[in-house]
Amino acid sequence: MDCEAAEVLQDIHEHMTVLSEDPKIKMPESFSKALQYSKVNDHYKNAKAVRQVLETLKLNAITDGEICMVGNVCPENVDEVYALIPSLKGNREKNEGALKDAIASLAKFRTPK
Numbered sequence: 001m002d003c004e005a006a007e008v009l010q011d012i013h014e015h016m017t018v019l020s021e022d023p024k025i026k027m028p029e030s031f032s033k034a035l036q037y038s039k040v041n042d043h044y045k046n047a048k049a050v051r052q053v054l055e056t057l058k059l060n061a062i063t064d065g066e067i068c069m070v071g072n073v074c075p076e077n078v079d080e081v082y083a084l085i086p087s088l089k090g091n092r093e094k095n096e097g098a099l100k101d102a103i104a105s106l107a108k109f110r111t112p113k
Contacts, residue, residue, distance in 0.1 A: 001054075001071040003047040006038035043074040044109045053105040060095040062088065074110065075103055 013035055016027060044050045054067045062070075066085055075081045078099045082089050088099070 001047070001050070001068050002038050002041040003044045003050055003071065005034070006042040007047050009035040009038055041072065043111060044071075044106070045111050046109050049109050050106060053102050053109075057095070057098055057102055060098040061091055062095055062098075070099070070102065071106075074106070078103060 009031070012031075050071055054071050057067050057070070058064075066088060069085050070081060073080070073084050075084070078096055081099055081103070082092065088095060
């Protein structure tokens with residue numbers, strides 16, 4: 001998810017001072033772009049808490065890719081999830097309750113706009 005990528009890339013960025021002392025190590029421009037992208041698309045305060053909330057969706061046969069998309073799109077409601085991730089519509093009866101619960105829990109971790 002973007003929020004996890006932002007944390008990892010930020011940790012690397014903070015250690016770049018040490019890394020930049022070695023002339024053999026040069027961070028590519030793509031690193032800076034990836035860091036910037038992940039920060040812009042990070043909608044949550046706590047990536048670990050978000051991951052815990054979303055992991056519960058695995059019990060409802062929601063794939064890792066779909067879970068990642070739910071986290072990245074930061075949905076307001078379950079209808080938005082189904083509109084943006086059509087593959088979830090096939091098991092709507094099975095996963096709708098879990099998705100509603102997850103969306104409500106994710107709202108607690110959102111960063112203010």
